[in-house]
Amino acid sequence: MEKKIKVKICIGTLCYVMGGSELQLLEEHLPEELKKRVDIEGSICLGFCNSNEDEKPPFASVNGKCVSRASITKLINQIKKELEDGLH
Amino acid sequence: MGSNTFIEVDSYQFSKNGTHVCGDVFLSRKVKDENRVIAILSDGLGSGIKANVLATMTASMALNFTIENQPIQRTAETIFNTLPVCGTRKIAYATFTIIDIDCDGETRIVEYGNPSCMIFRRGELFHPEWKQIAINRKDTRDKSMFITSFISEKEDRIITFSDGISQSGMGTKNMPFGWGINDINKFAKNQIQRNENISASALAKNMVMQAWKNDLMKPKDDTSCGVIYFRNPRRMLLLSGPPYNSENDKKLASIIESFPGYKVVCGGTTSQIISRELNKDIQVGLSPNILGLPPESKMEGVDLLTEGILTIGKVSEILENYNGEDINQDSPAHKIVKMFFESDEIDFLIGTRINNAHQDPSLPVELEIRRSVVKKIIKLLEDKFLKKINLEFI
Structure with a gap:
């Protein structure tokens, strides 16, 4: 069986106030064909906020890769990209 | 007596x-x-x-x-x-x-x-x-x-x-x-x-x-x-904030492990420290928009695990505006308030390390300093709800 794409959404204070609260709705916005191929979970502070000066919250990670200034669109694009990369 | x-x-x-x-x-x-x-x-x-x-x-x-x-x-x-x-x-x-x-x-x-x-x-x-x-x-x-x-x-x-x-x-x-x-x-x-x-x-x-x-x-x-x-007093322990000295992480973990009564941890980093020291996993839930608060998480041996400063701020707001009504909401902050009400003696163990990421002046909301919000909560619990409070900074 195909391995699912793992999405972690940071629910730490900073990410939450910077728009991460919206990201919790990601599942509702996923296109049908993606829904079964993605696992979404919350996460305690991923640590990106204090380790990376140039990137801005809210943060999420897709298969362990950091997504900064995350929005639902940005996350969906990243998920699609991961799926394509997985094919090559 | x-x-x-x-x-x-x-x-x-x-x-x-x-x-x-x-x-x-x-x-x-x-x-x-x-x-x-x-x-x-x-x-x-x-x-x-x-x-x-x-x-x-x-x-x-x-x-x-x-x-x-x-x-x-x-x-x-x-x-x-x-x-x-x-x-x-x-x-x-x-x-x-x-x-x-x-x-x-x-x-x-x-x-x-x-x-x-x-x-x-x-x-x-x-x-x-x-x-x-x-x-x-x-x-x-x-x-x-x-x-x-x-x-x-x-x-x-x-x-x-x-x-x-x-x-x-x-x-x-x-x-x-x-x-x-x-x-x-x-x-x-x-x-x-x-x-x-x-x-x-x-x-x-x-x-x-x-x-x-x-x-x-x-x-x-x-x-x-x-x-x-x-x-007999019913006891509760509320832990929030990482210790100023990380040498105290172990002490924090052992206090929560041995405490008799309700145990609440507010704060992601604090939860991570306890998870690491006690070797217990954290399960994070996703539940969009419970009164504007980040969702709670779960860990074995802890009654409630929540986000830090936003939740604590909300707790302070609820206590301040409380006027004898029943509490029916189910947000993490309301759960903490309910536990306060069910307890007589509440220990606050507050870590004083500052989260640098919260000090950015361009943030859209003001993130208060944990210590001052906790002091406000303690004053309310003592004066308005007659609770016995022990406060320790770590």
């Missing part, structure tokens, strides 16, 4: 049908330096705003004079001389009950005009000896106060109520002369027998609800009940 007895004080009330303001006032205060608890119930003449003003004045004067250890006769006379005279009835009148408990359990009760309070010891009514004291006033028939003192024991309960309770149901077929002291005694005894751990708040509420039913859900008078319950 010993230091491991907690004195729970709570009350419940309904206003007379059709009035928005209750003419009974129940006040309580814990005098921390003297380890003393004082509770006052006052029922103002009439109903509505007028009664509320009379009762509020009486209760606050009684409370403050009692704190200052003024002789009771002078207290009573000052109250009567100060109260405004009712325009229609031409007298100044409000009843009062003063319950004053010191650190050794020495309990003094003074009653004027209210139904006599009930004292329960080991499930039975306890009757201390009452003395009558005359008061010097000409305008009413009520010319005496009653006073008693006794040593309270663990598991004692003192129940005081306004005449809205004893006269509830008056004029109905079942109780033409009202509920009556005997039946009230039986009801309270039954409540305690059915649940010997019943809290002061639950007992006060049940009494008032029964009176409300007696009055066919339309109270004919302001109806109040206050209960004082001497019992």
